[in-house]
Amino acid sequence: MTDQLSVTFSALADPTRRAILARLAKGETTVMQLAQPFEMSLPAVTKHLKVLQKAGLVTQSRQAQWRPCRLEAKPLRQVADWVGEYRRFWEERLDRLEEYLNELQAKEKPDEQAE
Amino acid sequence: MTDQLSVTFSALADPTRRAILARLAKGETTVMQLAQPFEMSLPAVTKHLKVLQKAGLVTQSRQAQWRPCRLEAKPLRQVADWVGEYRRFWEERLDRLEEYLNELQAKEKPDEQAE
DNA sequence: GAATTATTTAACCGATTAGTTAATTGTAGT
DNA sequence: ACTACAATTAACTAATCGGTTAAATAATTC
Numbered sequence: 001m002t003d004q005l006s007v008t009f010s011a012l013a014d015p016t017r018r019a020i021l022a023r024l025a026k027g028e029t030t031v032m033q034l035a036q037p038f039e040m041s042l043p044a045v046t047k048h049l050k051v052l053q054k055a056g057l058v059t060q061s062r063q064a065q066w067r068p069c070r071l072e073a074k075p076l077r078q079v080a081d082w083v084g085e086y087r088r089f090w091e092e093r094l095d096r097l098e099e100y101l102n103e104l105q106a107k108e109k110p111d112e113q114a115e
Numbered sequence: 116m117t118d119q120l121s122v123t124f125s126a127l128a129d130p131t132r133r134a135i136l137a138r139l140a141k142g143e144t145t146v147m148q149l150a151q152p153f154e155m156s157l158p159a160v161t162k163h164l165k166v167l168q169k170a171g172l173v174t175q176s177r178q179a180q181w182r183p184c185r186l187e188a189k190p191l192r193q194v195a196d197w198v199g200e201y202r203r204f205w206e207e208r209l210d211r212l213e214e215y216l217n218e219l220q221a222k223e224k225p226d227e228q229a230e
Numbered sequence: 231g232a233a234t235t236a237t238t239t240a241a242c243c244g245a246t247t248a249g250t251t252a253a254t255t256g257t258a259g260t
Numbered sequence: 261a262c263t264a265c266a267a268t269t270a271a272c273t274a275a276t277c278g279g280t281t282a283a284a285t286a287a288t289t290c
Contacts, residue, residue, distance in 0.1 A: 009128035013121050044279055046238060065236045065287045073204035080198045089188035146267060159249055161268060180257045180266045
């Protein structure tokens with residue numbers, strides 16, 4: 001499981017990490033700030049950050065003793081591209097459901113006493 | 116990690132499982148057929164299918180001794196929605212990169228002998 | 231240079247994962 | 261009923277994951 005997409009999906013498969021990304025979407029911030037909303041130790045957050053960094057979703061710079069984190073969205077584009085390939089399927093299914101419901105209505109509207 | 120999105124991302128974080136989905140995108144097929152391209156045992160594929168089923172990405176019906184599998188794309192829509200929220204970030208970054216490159220060009224074009 | 235603050239690394243733990251082989255179930259055909 | 265085929269379940273293993281606490285590193289300030 002070394003391919004980029006797997007690494008990215010794997011990084012996203014954790015609510016804490018997605019929450020971190022959501023926070024970073026509002027702007028750069030420190031590890032402390034990132035950790036604050038979570039009920040877990042700082043090292044745990046550092047670990048999550050490492051996972052996100054390995055997936056290329058986060059980068060860290062230096063400012064004095066802080067290491068401000070920043071969102072890197074490029075890998076998300078890859079995810080969007082991948083999932084986009086399947087768009088027609090969920091849309092298609094909705095279309096079919098619509099078709100079916102229309103059919104049903106067409107059949108049943110004329111004599112509504114039928115069960 | 117019980118939320119739907121985590122389960123879905125986790126299911127997608129494996130190239131074999133994504134390959135299975137890609138195959139199913141071409142139409143319903145049996146477990147044997149699905150397993151055929153992979154260098155792993157049938158039980159391993161069954162396990163992957165279980166993961167995909169738990170994520171709601173695949174359903175199985177019955178036809179004699181076969182259990183044809185079918186793609187269910189609804190959870191992918193959720194993924195698309197989630198990742199869509201970040202679209203502006205990768206687009207924004209590209210814009211900024213473009214800006215930067217334009218700036219650079221504007222600065223450097225006039226006297227190209229500068230290093 | 232000693233103390234403080236932010237962050238990471240190390241070492242550990244229990245749970246989960248991805249695979250294996252062997253045994254089991256379910257259905258069809260004879 | 262017996263055989264064959266499709267698929268699953270069971271039992272096991274090695275590796276990875278998500279968390280912990282304690283120790284180490286880095287930069288700042290006095």
